[in-house]
Amino acid sequence: MNAAVDALRTERGGPAAPAAELDRLSIELRDVSVAYDRRLALRGLSARVPGGGWLALIGPNGAGKTTLLRAIAGLVPLSGEVRLGEMPVSALSRRRLAQLVAYVPQRPQIPGAMLVTDYVLLGRTPYIPYLGTERRRDLAAVARAIERLELDALAERPLGSLSGGEVQRAVLARALAQEAPILLLDEPTAALDVGHQQQLLELIDELRLERGLTVVSAMHDLTLAGQFAAELLLLAAGRVVAAGSARDVLTEATIGRHYGASVRVVEDPEGRLAVLATRTNGRAGTRVGRRPTVEPRGR
Amino acid sequence: MEATQVPAAASAATSAATAEERAPAMEGEAQARLAATQDPPTPTLRPTRLRPGLLALAATGLVGAALLGILVGPVGLAPTAVAWELVGRLPFVYVDSGLSAREAAILWELRVPRVVLGGLVGAMLAVAGAAYQGVFRNPLADPYLLGVAAGAGLGATLAVAYLPQLGGWPLSPIPLAAFGGAVLAVVATYGLGRSGTRSRTTATLVLAGVAVASFFTAVQTYVQQQHAETLREVYAWILGGLGTVGWQQVVLILPYVGVSALALLLHGRLLDVMALGDDEAESLGVPATRVRLAVVGAATLGTAAAVAVSGLIGFVGIIVPHAIRLALGSSYRIILPLSAIFGAAFLILADLLARTALAPAEIPIGVITAFVGAPFFLLVLRRTRKIG
Numbered sequence: 001m002n003a004a005v006d007a008l009r010t011e012r013g014g015p016a017a018p019a020a021e022l023d024r025l026s027i028e029l030r031d032v033s034v035a036y037d038r039r040l041a042l043r044g045l046s047a048r049v050p051g052g053g054w055l056a057l058i059g060p061n062g063a064g065k066t067t068l069l070r071a072i073a074g075l076v077p078l079s080g081e082v083r084l085g086e087m088p089v090s091a092l093s094r095r096r097l098a099q100l101v102a103y104v105p106q107r108p109q110i111p112g113a114m115l116v117t118d119y120v121l122l123g124r125t126p127y128i129p130y131l132g133t134e135r136r137r138d139l140a141a142v143a144r145a146i147e148r149l150e151l152d153a154l155a156e157r158p159l160g161s162l163s164g165g166e167v168q169r170a171v172l173a174r175a176l177a178q179e180a181p182i183l184l185l186d187e188p189t190a191a192l193d194v195g196h197q198q199q200l201l202e203l204i205d206e207l208r209l210e211r212g213l214t215v216v217s218a219m220h221d222l223t224l225a226g227q228f229a230a231e232l233l234l235l236a237a238g239r240v241v242a243a244g245s246a247r248d249v250l251t252e253a254t255i256g257r258h259y260g261a262s263v264r265v266v267e268d269p270e271g272r273l274a275v276l277a278t279r280t281n282g283r284a285g286t287r288v289g290r291r292p293t294v295e296p297r298g299r
Numbered sequence: 300m301e302a303t304q305v306p307a308a309a310s311a312a313t314s315a316a317t318a319e320e321r322a323p324a325m326e327g328e329a330q331a332r333l334a335a336t337q338d339p340p341t342p343t344l345r346p347t348r349l350r351p352g353l354l355a356l357a358a359t360g361l362v363g364a365a366l367l368g369i370l371v372g373p374v375g376l377a378p379t380a381v382a383w384e385l386v387g388r389l390p391f392v393y394v395d396s397g398l399s400a401r402e403a404a405i406l407w408e409l410r411v412p413r414v415v416l417g418g419l420v421g422a423m424l425a426v427a428g429a430a431y432q433g434v435f436r437n438p439l440a441d442p443y444l445l446g447v448a449a450g451a452g453l454g455a456t457l458a459v460a461y462l463p464q465l466g467g468w469p470l471s472p473i474p475l476a477a478f479g480g481a482v483l484a485v486v487a488t489y490g491l492g493r494s495g496t497r498s499r500t501t502a503t504l505v506l507a508g509v510a511v512a513s514f515f516t517a518v519q520t521y522v523q524q525q526h527a528e529t530l531r532e533v534y535a536w537i538l539g540g541l542g543t544v545g546w547q548q549v550v551l552i553l554p555y556v557g558v559s560a561l562a563l564l565l566h567g568r569l570l571d572v573m574a575l576g577d578d579e580a581e582s583l584g585v586p587a588t589r590v591r592l593a594v595v596g597a598a599t600l601g602t603a604a605a606v607a608v609s610g611l612i613g614f615v616g617i618i619v620p621h622a623i624r625l626a627l628g629s630s631y632r633i634i635l636p637l638s639a640i641f642g643a644a645f646l647i648l649a650d651l652l653a654r655t656a657l658a659p660a661e662i663p664i665g666v667i668t669a670f671v672g673a674p675f676f677l678l679v680l681r682r683t684r685k686i687g
Contacts, residue, residue, distance in 0.1 A: 073582050098584030109576040113629035117346050118571065125572050126584035131565045134346075143344055156345065158628075178583070 024051030024212040025085045025100065025181040027072060032080035034067050034238075041067040043238040044080070049231075051085070051181075054208060054215040056229030058222060058249070060259050063235040065218035066106065069184045072216065073103040084182065098126035102175035106186040106218075112160025116170050119159055120145055123177030145177040149203070165196040172200075176207065183208075185217040189224065197221070201228045222263075222275040226250050234258060246273050347630040349637070357640040361418070364644035368414040368651050373658055374405055381406060412546045416608065417650045418643035419549065420541070421615055423556045423605040425642020427598035428616020429623075429634050430563045433570035434591045435501050438624075439676075441616035442602035445508040445595065446484035449515035451606045454480020456519045456533045460526040473536060474551065474607035480515070481603035487511050489595065501591075538663030539610025541650050552604040559601025560639055566594055570631035612646070612665045614672025619645055621675070 027049040034042040042064045049055045057065040070076045074089050074097045082089040084100055092100070102123070111119075123145070124138040146155055149169045159167060168188065175183060188204070189197035205228060208215050219225040225232055226246030234242040234249050236258045242249045250273050255263050262280040265273055370378055376398070384396035384406060398406065424442060431440040443449075458476035492507035523530055543549075569590050572580050577587035606612070619642045623634050646664070649671070653664040 075578060075581060093584075094581065094586060095584035098582060101582075103579075103582040105579065105582075109574070109579060111574045111629060113624075114571075114574065115347060115628070117344050118630060121344075121346050122572055122575065122583065125580075128568070130569070133568060139344055139346070142346075146344070 023085075023181055025214055026051040026053075026083075027182060027214060027216065028081075028083040029068075029071070030081045030083070032068075032071055032078055032082060034064075034071055034076050034078045036067075041238055042071065042078070045235075045238065045240055047233055047240060047243070049214055049216060051214050052208065052212045053231065054205070054217070054229045056225035056232050057216065057218040057235060058220075058225050058232055059235035059241075062237075063258075064238040065235055066186050067238075068235070069103065069186050069216060069218060072182070073097075073101050073184055075103070095126050098178070098180070100180050101182045101184060102178040102180040103184045104171055104175050104186065104188060106190060108171050110159050110167055110171075113158050115156055115158055116151055116162070116173075117142065117146065117155045119170055120151075120173045120177050123174040126178065141177050141179055145173040148176060148207075149173040164191050165193075165200075168192060168196070168200060172203070181212065182214045182216070185215065187218055187220060189219070189221065197224060204228075222250060222255065223273070226273045226275070250275055347628055347633060349633050353627075353633075354636070354640075357637055361640050361644045361647075364647045365414050365418065368417065368647045369406070369410045371651055371655060372405070372410060374402070376402055376406060376410075408545050412549055413541050413543055413650065414647055415546075416543055416549050416552075417541050417647045419552060419556050420605040420609045420612065421619075421646025421649075422639040422643040423552075423560060423601045424612060424615040425619035425638040425645070426560050426563050426635055427602045429620035429631065429638040430566065430570065430594050430598045431616070432620060433566075433631050433634075434573055434594045435505065436574065436576070437501075437505075438621065439617065440505075441614075442598055443512075443611075443613070443616075444505060445488040445599070446511040446515060447481045447599060447602050447606060448611050449512035449519070450484025451477040451481040451603060452533075452537060452611065453484075453515045453519040453522075454478070455536050456522050456529065459529040459532045459536075460522050474548070477536070478603045478607040481606060482599060484511055484515055485595070485599040485603075489592075536610050537665075539612045539665035540653070540661065540663055541609055541646075542661065543608075548608040552608055555604035556601050559597045559604075562597040563594065563601075564635050564639065566590070566597075567630075567632040567635045570594070570635070574629070610663075610665060612668055614668045614676065615642055615646060618668075618672045618675045 027047075029045055029047045032042055032045045033040060045064070045068065047055075057068060059065055067076060071078050072082055072089070074082075074092070074094065084092075087100075089097060120142050121134060121138070124134055124141060127138060128134050146152060149172060151166075151169060151173055154162060154166060154170070159170060162170065168191070172188075183204070185204070189200055192200060201224060204215060204217075207213055215229075217225075217229065219229075226249075229246075231244065232242075232246060232249040233240055234254065241258055242254050250265055252263055252265050255261055255265075255275065262278050264276045264278050266276060267273055370376060370381060380397045380402075383394050384398050384403065386392055387394045387396055396403075427442040428440075431442055431444055432438055435444065454476035455473050457480070458472045462472050462476070488504065488508045488511045491511065492504035523533060569585060572583060572585050573587060573590060575583070580587040580590075602616075620634055620638045623637045623641065627633050627637070646668070649667045650664050653662045653667050656662055
């Protein structure tokens with residue numbers, strides 16, 4: 001799998017476009033609560049992501065993963081405090097915040113007729129004055145992002161003509177063109193097959209190392225979450241119920257409790273964990289904190 | 300926990316190794332990267348832009364339509380004489396065009412102001428339509444979506460029914476009342492649509508527009524019922540027309556149309572960002588609600604002014620932007636300016652047809668635009684369904 005990806009990269013001409021390493025920026029949440037129509041989506045949540053780290057948010061549907069990402073991106077009113085490095089988010093203008101945080105929603109709007117280049121260029125919006133137009137350095141950033149994600153051949157194609165994996169790369173290129181030190185990804189692999197899932201996450205990890213990005217991603221696939229992110233945060237009903245390394249969080253008991261799922265956690269020879277769902281003939285584990293009801297997604 | 304060999308997990312080992320090898324390599328490359336950022340590579344990108352050639356072509360088309368509009372009419376004017384007459388109006392140029400005083404009056408007091416008025420109204424309706432489609436992310440949105448038409452209709456009806464028909468008015472009160480009604484309707488729609496939930500969709504705004512429009516139309520119908528003698532006059536206004544003598548109406552709407560159209564044209568890039576939806580636009584630092592308010596405000600003001608003098612001319616705001624969208628792509632940086640130019644040309648030609656097809660009678664221009672527009676509207680609808 002990885003050999004194939006590496007081969008592809010070598011064929012394309014080794015290390016891709018240069019990009020400056022950004023200042024690493026940590027994220028700190030202190031007692032953050034978010035309410036939607038009086039329903040609490042986050043309840044007094046605290047967490048910290050070191051600059052240049054990768055935190056995966058896991059938890060059942062409706063646990064508050066998306067809300068947490070939106071809170072960091074400054075898209076929901078909240079109580080408590082979110083700090084990026086030393087800066088409280090509430091003190092930053094919308095534009096300044098957009099220069100620091102790139103947010104990729106679970107289902108980004110994809111205007112089918114828009115060309116890939118134009119779409120990636122939208123990532124430069126936080127640097128362009130309200131009624132102004134982009135400048136040379138904006139186009140240079142777009143060129144770098146397109147080259148880095150190997151979209152050159154697709155640059156003048158409309159988004160509607162791309163495959164799911166290609167669209168995901170275009171979305172990532174837009175986020176990259178934003179040149180923000182923090183990258184928030186909501187279920188980045190949701191629409192991809194197993195091969196593209198791994199390729200995308202490898203790519204994100206490379207970008208993280210290259211540029212010193214701080215990555216926070218909501219993830220459904222517990223195996224991928226455990227293998228790529230340095231730290232996991234398990235949310236249930238808007239609270240942190242487990243945090244730490246994959247080995248701390250991904251236990252059969254914890255997952256059974258909070259997902260209401262029956263799983264086995266296994267280990268490969270290198271000591272990495274994989275979570276396998278197993279069939280129990282209707283005796284799946286009991287969830288705590290929340291009844292296993294269907295929650296509206298996308299929040 | 301049991302340690303079991305899982306084939307899928309084995310690949311992760313490779314990634315760990317490559318990551319560790321990569322880390323020290325990064326240090327060495329940092330210098331090169333820094334240099335590269337300071338001197339960015341010449342971009343070979345071709346982002347969508349309005350190319351000068353295309354703009355020139357469109358402008359030529361508009362000039363052609365305007366000349367046709369000036370030359371064709373019940374009184375034949377010699378093209379060369381008209382050309383000399385137009386040249387003669389340039390500063391510091393003195394030529395004798397050979398037009399008689401009567402012909403010159405027809406040219407300057409009838410034909411030219413009518414063509415200019417048609418151009419202004421057409422440009423405004425088309426550019427406002429394009430802008431509405433952008434901020435509402437709805438291909439069938441047009442300036443009438445939030446109640447401009449119903450408000451203007453009610454304003455005109457009230458003016459005809461209740462204002463004294465005295466000669467004391469410096470200019471006809473109907474356009475002023477129509478303008479006021481149109482602005483009032485959109486303000487009401489905006490107020491109602493926003494006072495509900497802090498919804499992140501534009502659906503509440505559009506629904507409020509439907510409600511306000513129905514309400515205003517109901518009042519208008521009631522007033523007309525009570526004052527049956529006004530029906531004819533109101534009807535004539537609603538059908539629309541550019542019949543004008545002299546420059547008064549042009550001067551009346553020019554400031555509104557000029558400022559509104561300019562404001563909308565400047566929002567092209569932001570409308571492209573708005574195509575991503577409010578949420579993503581805000582995550583890119585764009586205040587989506589404020590942009591929508593600014594665009595709707597500008598489009599409403601300009602449309603209300605245009606409608607006040609021309610009546611309710613439909614479909615221009617939909618067919619013109621869509622024709623451009625189909626031919627040249629989805630970027631509002633192209634759609635907005637070309638909508639203004641082609642909207643002007645389209646309405647000048649539609650007006651030409653309206654006044655010549657059954658000469659000396661005039662067909663209401665709204666009939667012509669709807670006759671062309673309705674079939675096109677259906678085409679857009681079918682195409683949109685295919686994409687959606």
